[in-house]
Amino acid sequence: MGLREKKAQKVRAAIYDAMIALAERDGYEAATLEQVAERAEVAVSTVYRYFANKDAILLDPLERTVGMLAGLLRARPEGEAVAVSLGRVVHAALDLDPDELARIRRLRAQLDRAPGPRARLWDLVYRERLLLEDAIAERSGRDQLWNAAAAHLTLTIVGMAHDHARDSLDETAPADYADRIITMLHEGTAAPIPVLAGRAG
Numbered sequence: 739m740g741l742r743e744k745k746a747q748k749v750r751a752a753i754y755d756a757m758i759a760l761a762e763r764d765g766y767e768a769a770t771l772e773q774v775a776e777r778a779e780v781a782v783s784t785v786y787r788y789f790a791n792k793d794a795i796l797l798d799p800l801e802r803t804v805g806m807l808a809g810l811l812r813a814r815p816e817g818e819a820v821a822v823s824l825g826r827v828v829h830a831a832l833d834l835d836p837d838e839l840a841r842i843r844r845l846r847a848q849l850d851r852a853p854g855p856r857a858r859l860w861d862l863v864y865r866e867r868l869l870l871e872d873a874i875a876e877r878s879g880r881d882q883l884w885n886a887a888a889a890h891l892t893l894t895i896v897g898m899a900h901d902h903a904r905d906s907l908d909e910t911a912p913a914d915y916a917d918r919i920i921t922m923l924h925e926g927t928a929a930p931i932p933v934l935a936g937r938a939g
Contacts, residue, residue: 750788750798752778757795758844766796766852793855796848797862799841804865807831807892808873820878824892825920832899832912839903839912846904867893895919 739747756777760769771792775782789795810830814823834842849856871889878885898919899912910918923929 746788749778749780749784753780753785753788754795754798757792758848761796761848761852762844766792766848766855793852793858796845796852796855797858799845800859800862804862805869807866807896808869811870811873811877816877820874820880820888823877824874824888825917828892828895828899828916828920829913831896832916834912842900843904846900863893891923 753774756774757769760773760777769792771785772782774792774795775785778785785795789798794801807827810827811823814826818826849859867889870892871885874888875882875885878888895916899916902908902910902915903912923931
C-alpha cells in the first residue's frame with residue numbers, strides 16, 4: 739500500500755471514529771457532518787470526498803468487507819469439500835481479536851438505533867450473499883437451490899454468532915460459537931432443522 743492509500747485509509751478511519759463517537763454521545767440522528775468533520779479534524783469537503791452521507795460513514799466498515807466470505811472460500815484448497823471449506827470460512831471470518839470485536843459491537847449498537855443505515859445494511863447482506871453464492875457455485879457442481887441454501891445458511895450462522903457476541907453474557911468467541919452451531923447442525927436428529935410433514939420421525 740502506497741503513502742496515498744495509507745493516508746486515505748487514515749482519513750476514512752478518523753471520519754468513521756468521529757461518527758461513532760458523536761452517535762454514542764448525542765445519538766446518530768443528532769450528529770451532523772459538520773460535527774463529524776470538526777471531530778475528525780478535517781474539512782467538511784473532505785468528509786464529502788469520502789462519503790456521500792452519514793449513513794455511508796456508519797456502514798463503511800461493512801461496505802469494505804462485502805465479498806470477504808467469497809474471497810475466503812476461493813482461497814481454500816480446490817480439493818476440499820465445499821461444506822468443509824464453508825465451515826473454515828465461517829471460523830476464519832469470525833476469528834476476531836478483542837479490539838475488532840469491540841468495534842463491531844459499537845457499530846451494531848448504532849445500527850440497532852438508526853433505521854436508515856439498518857435498512858441499507860440489508861443491501862450489503864444481499865450483495866454478500868450473491869457473491870458467496872457465486873463462489874459456492876464455482877466449486878460445488880450442484881444446482882442453484884443447493885448453492886443458494888448453502889450461502890443463506892452460512893450467512894445465518896455468521897449472523898447468529900455476531901448476535902450472540904452482542905447480546906449474551908456468555909463470552910464464547912464468535913468463531914467458537916459458530917463452530918458450536920455447525921456441530922449441532924451435523925448431529926442429525928438433534929438439529930433444529932425443519933422437516934417436511936410426514937417425514938418427521
